[in-house]
Amino acid sequence: MLFTITNTLYRCGTNVNVAMVGSKVDQIMDIFYVRSLEKRPKKSRTPKNSNRLKQPSWNGSPSYMQRRYDMKKIEAVIKPFKLDDVKEALSEIGIYGMTVTEVNGYGRQKGHKEIYRGAEYVVDFVPKIKLEIVVSDDRAEETIETVRNAANTGKIGDGKIFVLNVEKAIRVRTGETDTDAL
Ligand SMILES: Nc1ncnc2c1ncn2[C@@H]1O[C@H](COP(=O)(O)OP(=O)(O)OP(=O)(O)O)[C@@H](O)[C@H]1O
Ligand SMILES: [Mg+2]
Numbered sequence: 001m002l003f004t005i006t007n008t009l010y011r012c013g014t015n016v017n018v019a020m021v022g023s024k025v026d027q028i029m030d031i032f033y034v035r036s037l038e039k040r041p042k043k044s045r046t047p048k049n050s051n052r053l054k055q056p057s058w059n060g061s062p063s064y065m066q067r068r069y070d071m072k073k074i075e076a077v078i079k080p081f082k083l084d085d086v087k088e089a090l091s092e093i094g095i096y097g098m099t100v101t102e103v104n105g106y107g108r109q110k111g112h113k114e115i116y117r118g119a120e121y122v123v124d125f126v127p128k129i130k131l132e133i134v135v136s137d138d139r140a141e142e143t144i145e146t147v148r149n150a151a152n153t154g155k156i157g158d159g160k161i162f163v164l165n166v167e168k169a170i171r172v173r174t175g176e177t178d179t180d181a182l
Pocket of ligand 1: 077078103104105106107108109126128155156157158159160
């Protein structure tokens with residue numbers, strides 16, 4: 001098995017420098033550190049070439065093996081009455097595409113009271129709005145700050161923002177991909 005993998009990597013133009021076994025929670029993985037058999041170009045790589053050499057990222061792997069992503073998805077769970085403010089603030093900075101979903105959720109005050117449209121909710125779930133916004137990596141921080149400022153009332157239940165890496169984006173009509181598709 002190891003011979004087959006090493007042989008395949010060799011046929012793909014890489015040479016295995018070190019092979020080792022690693023573990024993560026309940027998974028065991030074979031890790032191969034490889035070096036390209038091709039001569040390295042003297043000039044620094046263009047972004048296009050470096051895309052080809054991107055590596056998958058694993059927790060605990062050396063930083064030079066961690067893949068960098070060009071896009072981020074910002075998932076924000078906010079108070080419903082703040083949706084218009086957030087949408088307006090985002091269009092002011094030129095962010096237009098987003099997905100909006102009505103959701104129910106709770107944060108750390110589970111079972112405690114929250115106010116929604118003047119009514120006190122003592123049940124676990126409180127109506128919220130979830131926004132999903134995919135932006136290029138270099139606009140992520142600005143987008144997050146804009147959402148946070150616009151959604152903030154200073155009271156409990158203001159929401160939460162999660163940031164995820166995005167592998168790929170495709171505009172259905174034209175076939176444009178990644179940041180061109182945003
Ligand atoms: N850990 C979580 N995972 C997924 N969704 C979450 C998480 N925490 C909060 N949410 C979502 O965000 C919504 C708002 O959370 P909330 O603002 O109450 O968070 P919090 O941590 O309790 O902060 P605060 O103390 O300001 O209330 C929740 O109703 C839920 O939909
Ligand atoms: Mg809360």
